[in-house]
Amino acid sequence: MLANKRILLIIGGGIAAYKTPDLIRRLRERGARVTPVLTRAGSEFVTPLTVAAVAGERVHDQLFDLTTEAEMGHIQLSRSADLIVVAPATADLMSKMAGGAADDLASTLLLATDTPVLLAPAMNVRMWDHPATQRNLATLKADGILFTGPNEGDMACGEYGPGRMSEPLEIVAAAERFFAEGPLSGKRVVVTSGPTHEPIDPVRYIANRSSGAQGTAIARALAALGAEVVFVTGPASVPPPEGVQVVKVETAREMKEAVEAALPADAAIFAAAVADWRVRSASGSKIKKVKGTLPTLEFDENPDILATVSQMETGRPALVVGFAAETDDVVAHATAKRARKGCDWILANDVRPETGIMGGAENAVVLISEQGAEDWPRMGKEAVAEKLAARVAEALRQGR
Template identity: 70%
Template sequence: MLTGKRILLIVGGGIAAYKTLDLIRQLRRAGASITPVLTRAGAEFVTPLSVASLAGEKVYTDLWDLTDEAEMGHIQLSRVADLIVMAPATADLMAKMAGGHADDLASTLLLATDTPVLIAPAMNVRMWQHPATQRNLDLLRQDGIGTVGPDVGDMACGEHGPGRMSEPAAILAEITSRLTAGPLTGRHVLITSGPTHEPIDPVRYIANRSSGAQGTAIARAARRAGARVTFVTGPADAPLPEGCTIHRVETARQMHETVTQALPADVAIFAAAVADWRVSNAAASKMKKTAGGLPQLEFAENPDILACVSTRADRPGLVIGFAAETDDVVANAITKRRRKGCDWIVANDVSDGTGIMGGTENAVTLVTETGTEDWPRAGKDVVAERLIARIAETLR
């Protein structure tokens, strides 16, 4: 599966490092070649000799090794691989990556590379749940760093919870999915997701009930298909998709600006539920109840992101919008597709009782230039896979 693929494997300092030895075996069995980097802390758990013996390659450990720098400098070392894998990824290494530190060989390699990076976190449950670690994780995901795990289970320290490094088979499966050519390999897919929040004052805002679950599912499916994904999300409840370049925004105008900066793209999927209007006279401080009556809100129209992108000179080859409707779903979606100038509309009925908005399932109608297709109600992951498969078929 991985014949001809080269993995730069960074082994961090945690008890889970013993699992990495089995990961090396499985990677080599799959045909990959391994260039191992062992941190100083990692060498407290596994020896350079054991890593080198299993990898069949020299182990790199020291940024200041003059022999290594003469043979293969750290800059070259960071760029000869198809994928950089860090397992285990400790809290310290994640913090270094998030902060852009470069004080040893591993952190310098990670800062000097433009190669995709996949990390397998492993640490005590309290360390994993600490706000600092979660903040670093969020930053890494925004930078496009992929993650696998951690799993929930018993810890070497005797505690139980999330923090166990994923098993080698799971890490191998994630590596394989990233390095095996999929139907969207080499394609850039731009996806918007979630709601937007339009401020009324510093406390209140206009929003909708979108959870961002469908957009996140589409991003994950696109990544599994091999695409490079730029994910622009409003303040959504759904977890962020892994392996994507993530941009968080709040308002429709911010989303419009971010989408414009992310172009060009091969495919643009606008799954976000963008507010059509904003309050043009939003208050700078919290509005108070007064005897004078209700506040007078003035509204302005937000940018129409879908229409703007559909009419650009550098328009993506395939532009897809979403239509959340409560009445005349298909008729309104057909009209919307023509008015916006996009290629497809994915329409769904979000009226009361459907459970679609904010739920785990979706039932959509795909509207194209040639007609409509009703897709059966299914989990949002299933809908996402079907949409991405249809996109890949169309592009091919």
């Protein structure tokens, strides 16, 4: 999908700029031609010589360049590309874009272009969460700017949270989605997967028996149809799919926060096996076994993520899909769950041990919707995911 595509890569001034030589290499591996633009701050983290050597192209870093500006080079650069990628997209660059500033080559290019723009934000978590940045984010999204990330994780400054730039392969996947002709191109879907772990003490926890295989397959199938996928996963036993934005969590409360941070979205699919309860006061040290006595655990109910999103008054995804793992009266319980939660679809499955579904390679589901119950034959989890992704694409096409 990137073969012979012209990518204008603007490198902002952040520590994540060290990843851009690898990003350039990955883009060129797929046949793209990469023209680099290096901001003055970006050159503090990666040198023009390094960028030029990896790109095989000269680096543009001066707005007032006699040679290129004699022919209005900033106009030509901004309009000769098929896609402009900004990585890292700093808070400063986002602010300039949202406000229409044009005081250097990068911001001038971004203002003078009618070429689609893809941003990969990277900044300190407090900068990302600041109301000014969030206002700029909303403005840029409303202007049609595309985004990938940011991811959540450890920061160079020692803090933790959202603000890490997407990995090079994630940015490549986002660029490929832009050029893809899939039925979900331009759609954003949130997928939850895996179990949650609710701590009892530092070495024990409560969890559900979920491998995360079905949720992972769903995320992969949606991405294959061109969707931008935010994959919120608990501690699964299978690796997350490539080409999607991965947000790793441990507990139900962390999963709820991650899902809310990923909105707005066109669809949300809740395949995670979220623990219904958590220990009210998890011990900070290991609970020791004392002969003749048993520990007393008090529980609180975890937040209901599916119901919360399904019943949102504003910003609700057009399509909300839940899962129901049942051991008896599967259709009846799943139908009641759909009505109770307020979601559009429920995928119900029989997870009695003898079925081998929980943690296995196959699944047999019943799709519960307002039209009733639709039995799907037993098939591999990848096939289930592909069938669901196709149905999601059709529902969104019809304007659900």
